[in-house]
Amino acid sequence: MIEIKDQSLETFFDELASKAPTPGGGGAAAVMGAQSAALTSMVCNLTIGKPKYAEVEADMQALLEKSEALRARLTGMIKADADVFNRLMATYGLPKDTDEQKAARSAAIQEALKEATEVPLACAEACREAIDLSRIAADKGNLGVISDAGVAAMAGYGALKSAALNVYINAGSLKDRDFAEAKLAELEALLQGAEAAAEEIYQIVKVKL
Ligand SMILES: Nc1nc(=O)c2c([nH]1)NC[C@@H]1CN(c3ccc(C(=O)N[C@@H](CCC(=O)O)C(=O)O)cc3)C=[N+]21
Numbered sequence: 001m002i003e004i005k006d007q008s009l010e011t012f013f014d015e016l017a018s019k020a021p022t023p024g025g026g027g028a029a030a031v032m033g034a035q036s037a038a039l040t041s042m043v044c045n046l047t048i049g050k051p052k053y054a055e056v057e058a059d060m061q062a063l064l065e066k067s068e069a070l071r072a073r074l075t076g077m078i079k080a081d082a083d084v085f086n087r088l089m090a091t092y093g094l095p096k097d098t099d100e101q102k103a104a105r106s107a108a109i110q111e112a113l114k115e116a117t118e119v120p121l122a123c124a125e126a127c128r129e130a131i132d133l134s135r136i137a138a139d140k141g142n143l144g145v146i147s148d149a150g151v152a153a154m155a156g157y158g159a160l161k162s163a164a165l166n167v168y169i170n171a172g173s174l175k176d177r178d179f180a181e182a183k184l185a186e187l188e189a190l191l192q193g194a195e196a197a198a199e200e201i202y203q204i205v206k207v208k209l
Helices: 009-017 025-045 051-092 099-140 143-171 177-191 194-206
Strands: none
Touching (some): 025 099, 051 143
16 A cells, blocks of 8 residues: 555545544644644755855754754654554554453553544654744745745644644543643643744744745
8 A cells, every 4th residue: 555655645645534543633723733843844955055044054054954844743743643543543542342352452442542642742843843943934035035934834734733732631631640731731731832833933024025
């Protein structure tokens, strides 16, 4: 089977729209985040090597390295999310005829829910980084493509909030409340200041247009 990341966009959207459990909102968040990182890379690639931007050359090189590593991380999360969510769906299908089976099924669901919480949380962390990287592109990038730095910020913010919703929905079903609360606290730290950062980057870009 072709990995999601290697499918055409049309196939991906068809499957996203379908009743199939994956790809779902978790994978869509990772795609949005990867787009953010890719757009930051694009601004770097269109700034590096231009005499007019020689002053920011080293900064753009360093940024490109980070945004490309981040893009790879987020691209990997598209499949990672499908994998954990498929595993979660499979646990709901486990037999529940006997008390023993019920206990085993519940334990398997809870274990899968933890993973289905951790993957979008890792995605949220990467998305927060994507927003922060887009700011450097907005500050220093080629003015001819500066709007793309703003799109990177908006995609990163949409991705972050989307990943957060996937954390919330799964954490809400966790019986291990200590685990859930710890993950939710990590998420809140990532969300802290993100909206203001995204809006600031939007304004940084807008005044340059
Ligand atoms: N890390 C993570 N990633 C997600 O993508 C994610 C998530 N967590 N948490 C919950 C939401 C919700 N979501 C669903 C998508 C499709 C069905 C779906 O198609 N259900 C079919 C069942 C299909 C089947 O059993 O094969 C149905 O109910 O009829 C259900 C749920 C994904 N989410």
